[in-house]
Amino acid sequence: xxxxxxxxxxxxxxxxxxxxxxxxxxxxxxxxxxxxxxxxxxxxxxxxxxxxxxxxxxxxxxxxxxxxxxxxxxxxxxxxxxxxxxxxxxxxxxxxxxxxxxxxxxxxxxxxxxxxxxxxxxxxxxxxxxxxxxxxx
Numbered sequence: 513x514x515x516x517x518x519x520x521x522x523x524x525x526x527x528x529x530x531x532x533x534x535x536x537x538x539x540x541x542x543x544x545x546x547x548x549x550x551x552x553x554x555x556x557x558x559x560x561x562x563x564x565x566x567x568x569x570x571x572x573x574x575x576x577x578x579x580x581x582x583x584x585x586x587x588x589x590x591x592x593x594x595x596x597x598x599x600x601x602x603x604x605x606x607x608x609x610x611x612x613x614x615x616x617x618x619x620x621x622x623x624x625x626x627x628x629x630x631x632x633x634x635x636x637x638x639x640x641x642x643x644x645x646x647x648x649x
Contacts, residue, residue: 513551513552514549514550514551515549515550515551516547516548516549516550516587516588516591517547517548517550518543518544518546518547518548519543519544519545519546519547519548519555519558520543521543523543523546523548523555523558524541524543526555527541527546527548527555527558527572527574528541530558530574530576531572531574534574536571536572536573536574537562537571537572537604537629539562539629540562541560541572545560545561545562545563546558546559546560546572547559547560547588547591547592547595549584549587549588551579555576556575556576556579556584557573557574557575557576557579557584557585557587557588558572558573558574558588559571559572559573559574559588559589559591559592560572560592561592561595561596561597564625564626565625566623566624566625567598567600567602567623567625567626568596568597568598568601568602569602569603569604569626569629570589570592570593570596570601570602570603571603571604573585573588573589573592575588589611589614590614593614593646599647600645600646600647601616601645601646601647602622602623602626602643602644602645603616603643603644603645603646604626604629604630604641604642604643604644605641605642605644606640606641606642608642608644611644612644614646615646616644616645616646617644617645617646618642618643618644619643619644619645622643622645626643627643630642630643
């Protein structure tokens with residue numbers, strides 16, 4: 513059975529280890545930012561809505577290696593979009609083609625907080641990261 517739910521403090525050691533192993537954004541990790549997908553009580557995927565002062569970012573989407581290829585990343589992204597607290601959904605990613613299928617488009621001049629994150633975080637983790645947005649009417 514597959515459940516999508518809020519992460520708990522007990523989930524954070526696994527999430528933190530995966531975030532570091534997958535080279536995802538490891539800034540300010542907090543359980544209340546994350547959702548998890550559980551199968552048989554075990555976390556198999558996760559993602560978060562990261563708050564900034566003026567915007568929010570969809571990020572840190574991860575699927576455990578043994579669980580990949582089953583649509584769990586898509587499930588997490590769709591659920592995070594559904595739960596997003598603002599009209600515009602921002603992401604920073606080095607996989608723009610993967611996110612385009614959800615309707616995300618590259619934004620050459622993102623909000624200041626997202627632009628700063630590209631330099632501060634993405635620059636040390638991955639090359640070729642871009643800012644993208646999904647506007648929801």
